[in-house]
Amino acid sequence: xxxxxxxxxxxxxxxGPLTPEELARADESLDAAGVREAxxxxxxxxxxxxxxxxxxxxGEGYQVLTRPEYAPYLERFDAVPxxxxxSEAALETxxxxxxxxxxxxxxxxxxxxxxxxxxxxxxQDWEMIEVVGRGEGLGRPLLYGTTRRFLDHFxxxxxxxxxxxxxxxxxxxxxxxxxxxxxxxxxxxxxRELEPSGAGEAPVREVEVERDG
Amino acid sequence: xxxxxxxxxxxxxxxxxGPEPFVVELDRFRGPLDLLLHLIRSQDIDIFDIPxxxxxxxxxxxxxxxxxxxxxxxxxxxxxxxxxxxxxKAQLLLPRNEEPDWEDDPRADLxxxxxxxxxFLEVARVLLGAEADRRxxxxxxxxxxxxxxxxxxxxxxxxxxxxxxxxxxxxxxxxEASHRAPTRGVxxxxxxxxxxxxxxxxxxxxxxxxxxxxxxxxxxxxxLMACLEMARQQLIRIEQxxxxxxIWIFPRPRLVEGGEAEDVGDEPQAxxxxxGA
Numbered sequence: 001x002x003x004x005x006x007x008x009x010x011x012x013x014x015x016g017p018l019t020p021e022e023l024a025r026a027d028e029s030l031d032a033a034g035v036r037e038a039x040x041x042x043x044x045x046x047x048x049x050x051x052x053x054x055x056x057x058x059g060e061g062y063q064v065l066t067r068p069e070y071a072p073y074l075e076r077f078d079a080v081p082x083x084x085x086x087s088e089a090a091l092e093t094x095x096x097x098x099x100x101x102x103x104x105x106x107x108x109x110x111x112x113x114x115x116x117x118x119x120x121x122x123x124q125d126w127e128m129i130e131v132v133g134r135g136e137g138l139g140r141p142l143l144y145g146t147t148r149r150f151l152d153h154f155x156x157x158x159x160x161x162x163x164x165x166x167x168x169x170x171x172x173x174x175x176x177x178x179x180x181x182x183x184x185x186x187x188x189x190x191x192r193e194l195e196p197s198g199a200g201e202a203p204v205r206e207v208e209v210e211r212d213g
Numbered sequence: 214x215x216x217x218x219x220x221x222x223x224x225x226x227x228x229x230x231g232p233e234p235f236v237v238e239l240d241r242f243r244g245p246l247d248l249l250l251h252l253i254r255s256q257d258i259d260i261f262d263i264p265x266x267x268x269x270x271x272x273x274x275x276x277x278x279x280x281x282x283x284x285x286x287x288x289x290x291x292x293x294x295x296x297x298x299x300x301x302k303a304q305l306l307l308p309r310n311e312e313p314d315w316e317d318d319p320r321a322d323l324x325x326x327x328x329x330x331x332x333f334l335e336v337a338r339v340l341l342g343a344e345a346d347r348r349x350x351x352x353x354x355x356x357x358x359x360x361x362x363x364x365x366x367x368x369x370x371x372x373x374x375x376x377x378x379x380x381x382x383x384x385x386x387x388x389e390a391s392h393r394a395p396t397r398g399v400x401x402x403x404x405x406x407x408x409x410x411x412x413x414x415x416x417x418x419x420x421x422x423x424x425x426x427x428x429x430x431x432x433x434x435x436x437l438m439a440c441l442e443m444a445r446q447q448l449i450r451i452e453q454x455x456x457x458x459x460i461w462i463f464p465r466p467r468l469v470e471g472g473e474a475e476d477v478g479d480e481p482q483a484x485x486x487x488x489g490a
Contacts, residue, residue, distance in 0.1 A: 012353075014353070015352060015353050015354045016352075056350065063352060064352075064353065065350035065351060065352050066350055066351040067350070068346065068349035068350060070351070071348075071349035071350075071351070074351045074355065074356070077355065077356045085344060085348070086340075086344065088243065088337065089243055091337035091340045091341055091344075092243070092333055092334060092337040094337075094340060095333045095336035095337045095339075095340055096333050098336075099333075099336065111326075111329055111330060111333060112243075112244060112246070112330065112333075113244045113245050113246040113247075113290060113294065113326070113330065114243060114244035114245075114246075114287070114290050115286055115287075115290070152347075153344065153347065154340055154343040154344055154347055155343055155346060155347035155350070156343065161343075162336065162339070163335075163336065163339050
């Protein structure tokens with residue numbers, strides 16, 4: 001029995017994403033690195049054979065999913081309730097949390113300019129976000145971060161899959177020229193804050209822990 | 214720098230406020246920042262040189278048109294922004310340094326917030342796309358192994374739509390009825406008192422029974438109207454235990470003079486309720 005086959009059997013039998021560590025439990029001969037190699041081999045084999053499914057990485061885990069071109073056929077079976085599509089307000093709030101985590105409600109509301117407690121509750125109900133700690137200051141406010149479920153819902157491997165500021169059309173640098181001479185010192189500091197994985201955001205790392213371990 | 218119109222022109226068609234006429238549905242916007250961004254971007258305004266007077270006027274027109282339809286909290290958020298805009302407008306009127314300095318510009322903080330918010334709006338759009346892509350992948354277990362057993366539907370408290378559906382599916386009056394000229398018309402009131410009398414005798418009536426004896430359309434219409442009217446007056450209760458099953462009409466207990474309510478609809482004494490008709 002080759003490692004690919006063991007990993008394939010385990011992935012086949014699973015309904016959710018499995019991490020390399022979890023997959024390695026199938027046999028003593030496997031470790032996380034061996035599992036990753038096996039998955040690579042499987043992915044190539046599936047591509048070559050033009051299979052209708054592929055191994056996808058969701059968060060830290062791997063799962064066998066159908067390829068997108070088969071969606072029209074499968075959508076005819078509206079059998080099992082799937083995870084909900086999120087509202088604009090929920091997406092906007094998640095975007096802020098993903099980039100600024102850990103972040104409290106007040107800071108989120110400052111960015112959005114609107115009250116956000118109900119959307120935060122909804123996102124918690126759907127396990128897209130969780131409380132990751134408490135902030136300093138009055139009442140030690142709850143701080144939120146994104147979950148594994150968040151990565152799964154959007155098909156992300158990790159938070160680095162979120163776009164970098166300069167990949168977006170909203171540029172905070174270029175437009176500044178007309179803004180009053182040498183002006184835009186202020187917007188530049190915005191630019192720095194917007195970096196998704198800025199310095200000193202340790203809890204962000206937590207989500208990515210063990211990715212290579 | 215920004216040329217201020219004398220008065221913030223409330224109440225008039227918003228068209229003259231800018232180069233483009235625009236109508237803003239306040240409740241379409243998620244908040245004041247969303248609305249401001251829309252005003253700025255839809256008019257190709259340089260965000261680093263916002264004509265505050267014009268934008269403030271437009272913002273206020275938008276508020277005038279829809280603020281009262283918003284919940285209190287949401288309305289407050291818009292009003293807070295309106296007051297920020299007015300404050301900035303006032304600050305811009307004060308004499309400032311000859312050297313224009315971005316740090317000094319009263320608009321700087323607002324611009325920073327707008328850009329930050331717009332940035333996250335764009336991230337949200339990326340998330341939307343990622344979500345749609347992800348939903349095109351299906352996992353094991355998505356398709357049920359066998360056709361799901363017919364879901365047990367909750368008992369219906371029959372609503373108007375279901376009622377009308379059933380009526381529409383009633384058979385047309387038979388052909389033999391169509392050439393029998395109705396000897397006289399029938400009023401809804403007559404039908405109501407008939408229905409009331411029938412319910413006195415029977416504890417319940419099949420809805421079909423109301424229509425079967427009389428084949429003509431005026432009778433059917435009057436019977437239906439009588440049913441609806443009596444249901445509206447809470448004299449009868451219309452029920453159907455399974456979807457598309459037969460519909461039953463029950464007399465309804467009425468508040469008796471003494472004020473005590475009877476809720477045993479099937480009891481004969483309740484049938485007297487229909488007499489009020």
